[in-house]
Amino acid sequence: MPERTLAEVFGANSSQTATDLVIKKSDLTSVGLTASANNTAESLLIAVALKAQVTLTDEARDTNIDQSVAITDGFSPTITTRNNTIYLRNTISVEVDKLLTGANVIDPDDY
Structure with a gap:
């Protein structure tokens, strides 16, 4: 593949040029984002990760030699305390595969 x-x-509405990556907020509503002019950077990052997780699955990576990235659910949920407040913590794992060459560096250009 x-x-x-x-x-x-x-x-469907994403695009790129030599200098820009465009991801439409309307394409992220399917994973729960409520698009507004004031979305936080964190909400946008999570929406992008959740959107990519739909396609970049472990199963898809196992059957497609050209796919090197999988986004999976991590160990969640857990309970954590910060500043005497209790939070529910969910995790998402981004796993990246590349040929073993001795270098232990994640370089976006390798994927």
Whole structure:
């Protein structure tokens, strides 16, 4: 199978140029984002990760030699305390595979 497309990972309206990556907020509503002019950076990051998780699964990576990234649920939920307040913590794991060459560095250009 070929490399995943922008539309498959980020939504039908995603695009890129040499200098810009465009991900439409409307493509992220399917994973729970309420699009507004004031979305936080954290909410947008989580929405992008959840959107990509739909396509970049463990199963898809196992059957597609060209897919090197999988986004999976981590160990969750857990309970944590910060500043005497109790929080529910959920995790998402981003797993990246590349040929074993001795370098233990995650370089975006390798994927």
